[in-house]
Amino acid sequence: KHVLVLNGPNLNLLGTREPDVYGHQTLEDINSGLRVLADQHGAQCHFFQSNHEGGLVDRIHQARDQGVDFILINAGAYTHTSVAIRDALAGVGIPFIEVHLSNVHRREPFRHHSYLSDTACGVIVGLGAYGYEAALRFALNS
Numbered sequence: 001k002h003v004l005v006l007n008g009p010n011l012n013l014l015g016t017r018e019p020d021v022y023g024h025q026t027l028e029d030i031n032s033g034l035r036v037l038a039d040q041h042g043a044q045c046h047f048f049q050s051n052h053e054g055g056l057v058d059r060i061h062q063a064r065d066q067g068v069d070f071i072l073i074n075a076g077a078y079t080h081t082s083v084a085i086r087d088a089l090a091g092v093g094i095p096f097i098e099v100h101l102s103n104v105h106r107r108e109p110f111r112h113h114s115y116l117s118d119t120a121c122g123v124i125v126g127l128g129a130y131g132y133e134a135a136l137r138f139a140l141n142s
């Protein structure tokens with residue numbers, strides 16, 4: 001099984017970025033944990049982070065050619081703005097889980113709407129880095 005883990009803008013700053021909101025783990029810490037978990041299940045994780053909307057769209061398109069079975073996506077702020085990322089996910093038809101480290105619903109109102117949630121298999125918010133692990137476990141079992 002091939003799982004693509006996509007992270008959007010500013011998530012490269014994890015570890016130092018508002019640690020009270022996003023925790024102390026770096027993206028590399030999180031991704032290493034996911035890699036180990038995938039290995040244990042004989043699966044393969046592919047990782048991609050971009051601060052650019054088009055880069056994320058391109059990577060989603062590539063996922064189809066690569067035979068990716070499942071996508072985990074934290075689109076960061078693009079969650080709340082990007083019809084293009086929504087359309088890309090719909091366009092490739094790969095099932096996905098939306099992950100947010102913070103509980104977006106107890107933050108500013110502009111974070112309460114997501115362009116992705118109604119087409120996701122599931123949405124995980126507020127569980128910190130564990131949300132990615134939970135999402136990967138689900139993907140590996142589905």
Ligand code: DQA
Nearest residue numbers: 010074076077100101102111
């Ligand atoms: C986030 C929540 C978004 O609102 C924010 O723009 C992010 C991170 C999260 O993981 O909690 O960049 O997706």
